[in-house]
Amino acid sequence: MTSTVLRPTVTSAAMRPTLRPAPACEPPFDDEVTALSPGADRWAAVAADAGCAVQGTLALAFVLPSGVPAVPVAPVGLRLVAPLPLREGTGGAQEALDDVEFGPQPTGRADLPEPRGWAARLVQALVEVLAGDRPVGQLVRWTSAEVYDDVAALTLPATAGRTTTARGVVRSVHVSEPVDGVAEVAALVRRGRRTTAVALRLEGLDGRWQCTAVEFG
Numbered sequence: 129m130t131s132t133v134l135r136p137t138v139t140s141a142a143m144r145p146t147l148r149p150a151p152a153c154e155p156p157f158d159d160e161v162t163a164l165s166p167g168a169d170r171w172a173a174v175a176a177d178a179g180c181a182v183q184g185t186l187a188l189a190f191v192l193p194s195g196v197p198a199v200p201v202a203p204v205g206l207r208l209v210a211p212l213p214l215r216e217g218t219g220g221a222q223e224a225l226d227d228v229e230f231g232p233q234p235t236g237r238a239d240l241p242e243p244r245g246w247a248a249r250l251v252q253a254l255v256e257v258l259a260g261d262r263p264v265g266q267l268v269r270w271t272s273a274e275v276y277d278d279v280a281a282l283t284l285p286a287t288a289g290r291t292t293t294a295r296g297v298v299r300s301v302h303v304s305e306p307v308d309g310v311a312e313v314a315a316l317v318r319r320g321r322r323t324t325a326v327a328l329r330l331e332g333l334d335g336r337w338q339c340t341a342v343e344f345g
C-alpha cells in the first residue's frame with residue numbers, strides 16, 4: 129500500500145498581495161497645461177489605460193481644513209422646543225436679536241476650504257443639474273435660496289430641450305477674493321465644441337462656502 133505525503137505549498141514573494149497607491153484620475157484644467165504639451169494630448173489615453181474616468185460624477189461631500197465634515201450629523205437626543213413668549217413691546221428687538229444669534233454666521237477664509245477646487249466641483253455639479261444628470265436637491269446646502277430657485281427654474285427647460293449627449297466639463301477656474309470670506313469665481317465649461325462661461329459669488333457662512341449669486345454665459 130502506497131501512502132501519499134502532503135507537503136505545504138510555499139507561496140513566493142511575487143504572489144503575495146501588495147498595497148499600491150491609486151493613480152490620479154482627474155485631468156488638469158486647460159490653464160494648467162500648455163497647448164503644445166504632449167502630456168495634455170495623451171492624457172485621455174493614459175487615463176483610459178489606467179482604468180480611470182477622466183471626469184466622473186462629482187460628489188458634493190466637502191471637508192473643512194480641520195478634517196471635520198462640512199455637513200454635520202445631528203446628535204442623538206436633540207428635539208425642537210417652542211420659543212419662549214415675548215414680552216409686550218419687544219417683538220421687533222427680539223426678532224433682530226434672534227437673527228444675529230441664530231441666523232447664518234459669516235465664516236473667515238482661514239476656516240474654509242480652498243476656494244478654487246471647491247468652486248470647480250460646484251460648477252461641475254451645476255452643469256450636471258442643468259443637463260438633468262444630477263438632482264437639483266443636491267445643491268440645497270451649497271446655494272442660497274435665491275440661487276437654488278433660479279437653478280431649479282432653469283433645470284426643466286434645459287432637460288426637456290437637450291439634443292446632445294456631450295457632457296459638460298469644467299476646463300478652467302479663476303478665483304479672486306476681494307474681502308475675507310468672499311470669493312468671486314469665473315469658470316469655463318466645455319460641452320463638445322461649445323464653450324460657455326459661469327460666474328459665481330461664494331460667501332463663507334456657517335463654516336462652509338455657499339453660492340449666493342450665479343450667472344451663466
